[in-house]
Amino acid sequence: MTAELLGTAAKMGLWLVALLSVVPIMVWVERRGSALIQDRRGPNRVGPLGLFQALADAAKFLFKEDIVPAAADRPLYLLAPVLALVPALTTFVVIPFGPDVEVGGRTVRLIVANADTGVLLLLALASLGVYSLVMAGYSSNNKYSLLGSVRASAQMISYELALTLSVVAVLVPVGSLRLDDVVRAQQGGLLDWHVFPQAIGFLVFVVAAFAETNRLPFDLPEAESELVGGYHTEYSSMKFALFFMGEYMSMTTLSALGATLYLGGWHLPGIPFPDHWLGAALTGFGILMAKVAAFMLFFVWVRWSFPRFRFDQLMRLGWKVLLPLALLNLVLVAALTVGGWL
C-alpha cells in the first residue's frame, strides 16, 4: 500500500516537474520563435541566447501590483485563475509514458491512473477548463472581459464535439478507452500509427486542439486587437500568470494526448525497450516528450503564420466543416474496423 502510494507520488512528481518546466521553456521558444519568423532578434540579453528571459519575466510577475477591480465579483474573480490550472494539472493522470518496469521486485505501470474510463476521464476534466475563462470574464465586470467569456463558452462547446468525435474514431479499432491499449495497438511499425489510417481524424483533432487551447488562429476569447485582453483584461501580476501557465500546460496535455492517440505515444519503432528495466521508463518519457515538443513547435509556428479568424468564420468552420469531417471519419473507421481492415 505504502509502496504503491510512493510510486504514484513519484509518477505524479515526474509529470508535475515536466509540466511546470514546460512553461518557461515555451515562453522562450515562443518569443525567439516569433522573432525568427518575423525576422527579428527576439529577447537575447538575459543569459545565453536569452534563455533566462523567462525567469526574469517570472520575477517581474511576482513583483507587479496585484489589482482587484472595485466592481469585480470578488469570490469568482479570485477563483477563476486557480481553476485555470485544475484541468491542466489533473488530465495527465491517464496518459501512459513508458513500458512496465520492475522496481524492487514489483511491476510498475508507467501511468498514474490506469482507469477503465481512460481518455473519457481526460476529456471530462478538460471540459471543465472553460469555467475558468467564463468566471474570469463574468466576474471582472468589464464588457471586453464578458465578450471574451461569451466567445470562449461558445467556441469551446463547438470544438469539443469535433475533438471528441475524432478521439472516438481512434478508440473504435482499439476497442478500449485506456490510452495504454491505444499505445499497444500502435507498436507494430511506423505504419501502425493511427495518423496514417486516420489522417482525417488527425487533422480534425489538431484543428480542434487549437480552438480548445485558445491559440491563434482561434484565440478569439482574448483577441487583443479588438477585446484589449479578452477574459483576462482585468487580471494582473501572478493571477494573469496563472492563466498564462494554464494555457501552456493545456497545450502540453493536448499534445501528449495527440501523440498518444496518433503518433504511437511513448513508443518509437526501432528503439528497443528491454522489459522491466528502469531506464526504459526514462526513454519512454523522453520519446513522449519529444513528440510533445514537435506538437508544441507546430503550435508556435502556426501562431505566427496565420491571422485570426472572425467569429462567424470560426463557428462555420467548427460546425459545417470539422463536425461533418469528424463524423465521416468515424463512419469510415467503423466500417473499416467491421470489415477487418484496421
Added chain:
Amino acid sequence: METAVFALFAALALVSALVVVLHRNPVYSVMSLVVTLVSLAVLFVLLGAPFLAALQVLVYAGAILVLFLFVLMLLNVERDEGAAGGRWGQRVGALAGALLFGGLLAVLAWGGQVARALPAPGPGDVGLVALARELFTTYLLPFEIVGLLLLAAVIAATVLARKPGEEGR
C-alpha cells in the same frame, strides 16, 4: 477511507444544491450546480460506475451548464429578477416540488412493500461494454426515440427563435 470520501462529497452535493436554489445571483447558482454534479460524479465512482461518472462530468458539467452560463451572460440577467410566473407560479411550483419530494420519501419508506427490488448490479453490469450492449439491444427503440425527441426539440427551438420574414436568410 471510502466512507470519508462519501461523507465529504455527499455533504458537498447537498450544500451546493441548496446554494443553487437559494442564491440570488443566477451565475452563482449555475456554478454551484457544477459543484453538485461533480460531487455526484464522485459518488458514482464510489458506487462502481466510473463510466457514468465520466459522462456526467463531460456532458452535464462540461457542456450543458456551459450553455446555461452562455445564455445567462448573453442576456445579461441581473441578480434577483424574481421567479418566472410571479407569486402564483412560485406557489404551484413549490407544491409540485413538495409532492415529488414526498412521493420519493414514501417510496423510500414503503417501497419494499409495493415494488420489487432490482437485483444489485454486478461489477460487469455497469461497465462500458455491458452498458452499450443493453443500449443497442434491449433498449434500442427507446434510445432511438429519445434521440428523435431531442432532434424535434432542436428543430422546434430553431423555428421558434426565428422571426417571421427571415426565412430567406
